[in-house]
Amino acid sequence: MSTTAENVIEISGLSKQFAVGRGKRRRTVHALDDVSLAVADGSCLAVVGESGSGKTTLARILVGLESADGGEVVLAGRPVARRPRRAERRARARDIQMVFQDPNGSLNRRRTVEAAIKEVLAAHHRVTGDEARRRVGELLDQVGLRPAHARALPGELSGGQQQRVAIARALAAEPRVLVLDEAVAALDVSVQAQVLNLLAEIRQARRLTYLFITHDLSVVRQVSEEVVVMRQGRIVERGSTDEVLDRPRHAYTVLLRDSAPRPGWRPRLSTGADAREVEA
Amino acid sequence: MNVLELDDVRLDLPSKHGDRTLLRGVSLSLAPGEALGLVGESGSGKSMTLRTVLRTEPAGARVTGRVLLDGRDVRTLGAADLRRVRADAIAMISQNPRAALNPVLRVARFLVEGLCDARGESREAATRRARDLLAQVGIADVDRCMASYPHQLSGGMLQRVVIAAAVASAPRLLLADEPTTALDVTTQSEVMAILDGQRREHGMAMLFVTHDLELASAVCDRIAVLYAGEIVEIATPAQLHAAPRHPYTRLLLDSRPNIAARVPALPVIPGRPIAAYEVEGGCAFAARCPWAAPRCEREEPALVHDAGRTTRCLRAGELADELAGAPADDAAGVSGAPAETGRDGETEARA
Ligand SMILES: Nc1ncnc2c1ncn2[C@@H]1O[C@H](COP(=O)(O)OP(=O)(O)OP(=O)(O)O)[C@@H](O)[C@H]1O
Ligand SMILES: Nc1ncnc2c1ncn2[C@@H]1O[C@H](COP(=O)(O)OP(=O)(O)OP(=O)(O)O)[C@@H](O)[C@H]1O
Ligand code: SF4
Ligand SMILES: [Mg+2]
Ligand SMILES: [Mg+2]
Numbered sequence: 001m002s003t004t005a006e007n008v009i010e011i012s013g014l015s016k017q018f019a020v021g022r023g024k025r026r027r028t029v030h031a032l033d034d035v036s037l038a039v040a041d042g043s044c045l046a047v048v049g050e051s052g053s054g055k056t057t058l059a060r061i062l063v064g065l066e067s068a069d070g071g072e073v074v075l076a077g078r079p080v081a082r083r084p085r086r087a088e089r090r091a092r093a094r095d096i097q098m099v100f101q102d103p104n105g106s107l108n109r110r111r112t113v114e115a116a117i118k119e120v121l122a123a124h125h126r127v128t129g130d131e132a133r134r135r136v137g138e139l140l141d142q143v144g145l146r147p148a149h150a151r152a153l154p155g156e157l158s159g160g161q162q163q164r165v166a167i168a169r170a171l172a173a174e175p176r177v178l179v180l181d182e183a184v185a186a187l188d189v190s191v192q193a194q195v196l197n198l199l200a201e202i203r204q205a206r207r208l209t210y211l212f213i214t215h216d217l218s219v220v221r222q223v224s225e226e227v228v229v230m231r232q233g234r235i236v237e238r239g240s241t242d243e244v245l246d247r248p249r250h251a252y253t254v255l256l257r258d259s260a261p262r263p264g265w266r267p268r269l270s271t272g273a274d275a276r277e278v279e280a
Numbered sequence: 281m282n283v284l285e286l287d288d289v290r291l292d293l294p295s296k297h298g299d300r301t302l303l304r305g306v307s308l309s310l311a312p313g314e315a316l317g318l319v320g321e322s323g324s325g326k327s328m329t330l331r332t333v334l335r336t337e338p339a340g341a342r343v344t345g346r347v348l349l350d351g352r353d354v355r356t357l358g359a360a361d362l363r364r365v366r367a368d369a370i371a372m373i374s375q376n377p378r379a380a381l382n383p384v385l386r387v388a389r390f391l392v393e394g395l396c397d398a399r400g401e402s403r404e405a406a407t408r409r410a411r412d413l414l415a416q417v418g419i420a421d422v423d424r425c426m427a428s429y430p431h432q433l434s435g436g437m438l439q440r441v442v443i444a445a446a447v448a449s450a451p452r453l454l455l456a457d458e459p460t461t462a463l464d465v466t467t468q469s470e471v472m473a474i475l476d477g478q479r480r481e482h483g484m485a486m487l488f489v490t491h492d493l494e495l496a497s498a499v500c501d502r503i504a505v506l507y508a509g510e511i512v513e514i515a516t517p518a519q520l521h522a523a524p525r526h527p528y529t530r531l532l533l534d535s536r537p538n539i540a541a542r543v544p545a546l547p548v549i550p551g552r553p554i555a556a557y558e559v560e561g562g563c564a565f566a567a568r569c570p571w572a573a574p575r576c577e578r579e580e581p582a583l584v585h586d587a588g589r590t591t592r593c594l595r596a597g598e599l600a601d602e603l604a605g606a607p608a609d610d611a612a613g614v615s616g617a618p619a620e621t622g623r624d625g626e627t628e629a630r631a
Contacts, residue, residue, distance in 0.1 A: 021427035029424065051436025051464045101435045101462065104376050144322075144552055148297075156338075159375040159458070160322025182435070185461045186375065188491045190535040191322045191553065193546035200545070215464050222537040222546065245539070259465040260539060261494035263521070267472030 007074075008177055008209045009039040009062065014071035016057055016233075031057040033233035035071070039177075044203065044210040046220040046241065048256065049230030055213045056101060058230075059179045062211070063098045064089040076176055094124055097175040099183040101213075103162040107154040113140070113165050114150035120172040139168040142198050144191050159186045167195060171202065179211045184219065196223055217260045221245060229253045281351055283453050283485040284310040289332055289345035291325075291509075300557040302328050304509040304564075305345065307583070310453070312483040317496035317517075319489075319532070320506030321553050326489045327375060329506070330455040333487075334372055335362060349453065367398045371446035373459040375489075377438040381430045387414075387441050388426035391448070398449050413444035418470045435462040443471055447478050454478070454486045460495070472499050493536060497521060505529050508564040509556025511583060514590040523604035525591040527569045530603045563594060571599055 016032040032054045039045050047055050060066040062073065064080070073080040076095045081088060100106040107116060117136045121127040127135060137147055143164040154162055163186045170178055180199075184192045200223065202208055212223055220227055220241060227244045229237040229252065237250040248254045291303040303325050310316050318326050331337045333347055335354060347354045354365060374380050381390055388410065395406035414422045417440040430438055439462045446454060454475065460468040476499065478484045490496050496503050497517035505513040505526065513526040524530045531549045551568035563569070566576040576594055583592045593599070 018432065020424055020432050025423060025427045027421070027424045027427070049464065051440075051462070051467050052434040056434060102376060102378050104379060141552075146552060146555070158323045158327060164322075182462065186322070186458060186491070188320060188322050188324075188532070189493065189537075190532055190549045192491070193535040193537070194548045196537070197545050197548065215461075215468075216537075217465065218537040218539040221539055221542050241542075255466055256464065259469045261465070261468075261492060261498050262539065263494070263497070265494065265498050267469045267476060267499060269470050269473045 006040050007038040008041040008076055009037070009211070010072075010074040011035060011037040011058075011062075012072050014058070014061065014073065015069050016054070016061065016066065017069055030233045032061075032068070035233070035235055037228065037235065037238075039209060039211065041176075042203070042207040042209055043226065044212055044224045046224035046227040047211060047213045047230060048215065048217065048220060048227060049236075050232070050252070051215075053230040054233045055230055056181055059098055059181050059211065059213060062177075062179060063096050064092050065098075093173065093175070095175060096177040096179065097170040097173045098179040099163075099166045099170045099181060101181040101183075101185075103159070103166040103186075104154065106166055107162060107169075109154050111153070112150065113145075113152050113154075113157075116165065117169050117172050120169055124173045135172070139172055142171075143168045144194050160188065160191060163187060164191070164195065174206070175208070177209045177211065179213070181213045182215065185214070185216065192219075199223070217245060217257065229256065282309045282348070283312050283314075283350060284308075284333065284487065285346070285348040286329070286332075287346040287348070289329070289343065289347060291328060291332060291337060292342045293338060294340055294342075300555075301559075302341075302509055302556050303332070304556050304559070306506075306509075306511055307345075308504055308511065308514070310485040310487060312452075312485055313479050314502070315479060315486040315488055315500040317488050317490060317500035317503035318506060319491065319493060319496055319503060321508070321528075323553055323555060324506040325509045325556060326506055327457055330372065330457055330487065330489065333453075333455060334366060334370060368449050369451060370453045370455060371449060371451040372455045373439075373442050373446045373457060375457040375461075377435070377442045377462065378430060380442050381438065383430050385429070386426070387428055387430075387433070391426075391441070391445055394445050395448055409448065410444070413448055414441070416474060417441075417444045418467050419444075436464060436467060439463060440467070440471065443474075447474065447484075450478070450482045451484060454484055456486060457489045458491065459488075461491070468495070475499070493520075493533065505532070508554050508559055510564065510592065511590075512565070512592045519589065523600065525589050525596050525600060525603060526565075526593050527571050527599070527603065528565050531570075563592075571595060571602075 014032050014035040018029045018031055020027045020029060049055055061068050067083045114136050117139060118132045121132045121135055136150055140149055145164055167183055184195055187195060214220060224241050227241050228235050231252050237244060237253050244253060248257055286306050286308050289303055289306045292299045292301050306329055320326055332343055337343060349369060391410035392406045395401050395409060411422050414425055419425045419440055443459060460471055463471060479486060488500060502514055502516055503520055504511050507528050513529050524533060534547050537546055549568055561580060562577040563581050566572045579594055581592045581594045583590060
C-alpha cells in the first residue's frame with residue numbers, strides 16, 4: 001500500500017497471536033495475520049467481517065490497548081511503538097479514540113455520565129467548571145439523551161443509552177481518528193439514524209477519520225466510502241463501498257451480502273469458521 | 281394455554297427525584313412455539329419487560345400486574361419455585377454476553393456446570409452435550425472455545441456460548457434480548473435457524489428483542505412496538521410493513537438505512553426520546569408526532585383491538601391510508617431512498 005502524507009493511519013504487515021489453554025490443549029490463535037491497511041485523512045472506512053476475524057483486535061492495537069507481534073502502525077505520521085509506554089498511550093489518546101463494542105465494560109460503573117464526560121474534557125482540553133457542564137449538556141443532546149441523564153450511573157441506563165454515553169465521551173476528546181466498534185448496534189433505527197447523521201456532520205466539520213466496525217451492511221452503505229472485509233485474521237477484500245456491496249469478488253463477501261436480512265429472507269444453517277488456528 | 285401472558289405490567293422505581301415509572305402497563309401473550317418480536321426506542325423498556333418475567337428487575341422496583349407462565353403467576357412464586365422456573369422453564373440471552381458469564385470461569389466450566397445443575401447430567405454427558413451445542417452454534421474450534429476464558433473470545437463468539445447455554449435446557453420460553461447484534465450476518469442466520477429449530481421441535485416460545493426490523497419480520501409471527509414504557513402497536517410482519525397503524529411505527533420503518541442505496545441524511549423522528557415517567561397525560565408520542573391533533577395532548581389513547589389490528593392511537597382509523605405503503609426499497613427491491621413523502625407538508629396542509 002502506498003505511503004502518502006494523506007493517510008492518517010498506515011498499517012503494514014500487522015500480526016497478532018494469542019495463546020489459549022495449557023499443556024496439550026494449548027492453541028495459538030492468529031487473530032491478525034499480515035494485515036496492511038491505509039486510511040486516508042478525513043475518510044470513513046468500514047470494517048466488516050466474520051465474528052472473531054480480528055476486527056476488535058485491530059482496533060485495540062491502533063488505540064494502544066494491545067501490542068502487536070509483528071508489523072508496523074503509523075498514526076498521524078508518527079510510528080507507534082509495538083509496546084507503547086503509558087505516557088505514549090496517553091498522548092495517542094488525543095489522536096485516536098475508540099468506542100467499544102461493549103459499552104458496559106468501558107464505562108466506570110461508579111461514575112455518573114456527567115463525571116465520565118467531564119473527565120475527558122478536563123484531560124484533553126482542560127475544559128472545566130461551567131464550560132464543561134455546558135459542553136456535557138450539548139454532547140448529551142447531540143446523542144439524543146436528556147439533561148437528566150447527566151446524573152445517572154451506567155447501571156441505570158439501557159444498553160443503547162450506555163452506548164450513546166460512550167459515543168459522547170469519545171466525541172468530547174475531539175480526536176482526529178475515531179474507531180467505532182459496533183458503536184451503533186444497540187440503537188433503535190431512529191436513534192441510530194440520528195447518531196449516524198451526527199457523525200457525518202462532525203466528520204465534515206472537523207475532518208475526522210472514522211474506522212467504522214459493523215456487522216450491518218445497510219450502515220456500511222450509509223456511512224462509508226470504502227470497506228474492508230475481514231476473515232480469519234486477514235483482509236479478504238477491499239474496495240469502494242458500492243463496488244464491494246454491489247459486485248463483491250470474494251466468496252465470503254458474497255456470502256455476507258446474501259446473509260443480510262431483507263424481505264423474503266429466511267435464516268438458514270451453513271458452516272462458519274473462527275479465526276485460523278494451528279497447534280502451538 | 282399461552283406460555284406467557286403479561287397482563288397490565290407496570291414497573292415503578294423509587295429514585296431521589298421521586299417514583300419513576302419505567303413500564304406503564306404492558307400486556308402481551310405468547311402461544312407455544314410462537315415468536316413475538318419486541319422492537320422500539322432505545323430506553324423504552326424492552327429489556328425491563330423481559331426482566332419482569334425473570335424477576336430480575338432493579339432492587340426496590342415495584343411491579344404490579346400479572347406475569348403468567350403456563351398460567352402460573354411468576355410474580356408470586358416462592359424462592360424455590362422461582363429457582364426451578366429460572367433453571368428449566370425460561371432461558372434468557374441478555375443484551376450483553378460479557379455480563380452473563382463469570383470472567384474467571386472457562387467456557388467449559390460454565391457450560392458443563394450449568395448442565396449438571398439444571399439437568400443433573402453426569403460430567404461426561406454434560407461435556408459431550410456442551411461440545412455438541414458449541415458446534416451447533418457455529419463455533420469451529422470447540423476445543424479452543426471450551427478452554428477459553430470470556431476475555432479470550434470475541435463478542436460474537438461469546439454470544440454464541442450464551443446462546444448454546446440458553447438452548448441447552450430446552451426451555452419453554454426463551455427471552456432473547458438482541459441475541460444477534462454482536463454476530464456477523466452469516467452467523468446470525470445460523471443462530472436464528474437454530475432458534476427456529478428449537479421452536480419447531482420443542483415448541484419453545486420466544487420473546488425476541490431486536491432493532492432489526494427485517495430480522496424481526498423474518499423470524500417472528502407477530503411484532504410488538506414499544507414506546508415510552510407501553511405497547512403502541514402489535515401486528516404481523518406483513519401488516520407492519522405494508523400498513524403500519526401507529527405513527528411511531530411508520531417513522532421507525534422510514535428511519536432504516538437502506539442496504540441498496542445511500543441517502544444524503546437519514547430521516548429521523550423529530551424531538552428527543554422520552555422516558556415513560558415523563559409522560560403527562562395525553563398520547564406519549566404527541567410531542568413528536570407529525571400527525572398530532574389538539575386532542576392528542578389531552579386524551580390518553582387506549583390499546584384498541586380492531587379488525588385484526590392492535591393499535592394505541594386516537595387517529596388510527598383516519599390515518600390508516602396515509603400511514604400505509606411500503607418504504608421505497610421494499611416495494612422496488614432495489615435502490616431508492618426510504619419514503620420521504622413531504623410528510624410535514626401534508627400535516628400542515630391538514631391542520
Ligand atoms: N485476550 C485474548 N486471548 C486469547 N484470544 C483472544 C484474545 N482476544 C481476542 N482473541 C481471539 O482473537 C480472535 C479475534 O478476536 P476479535 O475480538 O478481534 O474478533 P472480532 O472480529 O472483533 O469479532 P466479533 O465480530 O465477534 O466482535 C478471536 O478468535 C478471539 O477469540
Ligand atoms: N437500574 C435502573 N435504575 C433506573 N432506571 C433504569 C434502570 N435500568 C433501566 N432504567 C431506565 O429504564 C428505561 C428502560 O430501560 P430498558 O433497559 O428496558 O430499555 P430498552 O428498551 O431495553 O433500551 P435499549 O434498546 O437501549 O436496550 C430506560 O429509560 C432506563 O434509563
Ligand atoms: S394519538 Fe395523536 S399524537 Fe398519538 S400517535 Fe396518534 S395521532 Fe400521533
Ligand atoms: Mg469485536
Ligand atoms: Mg435493552
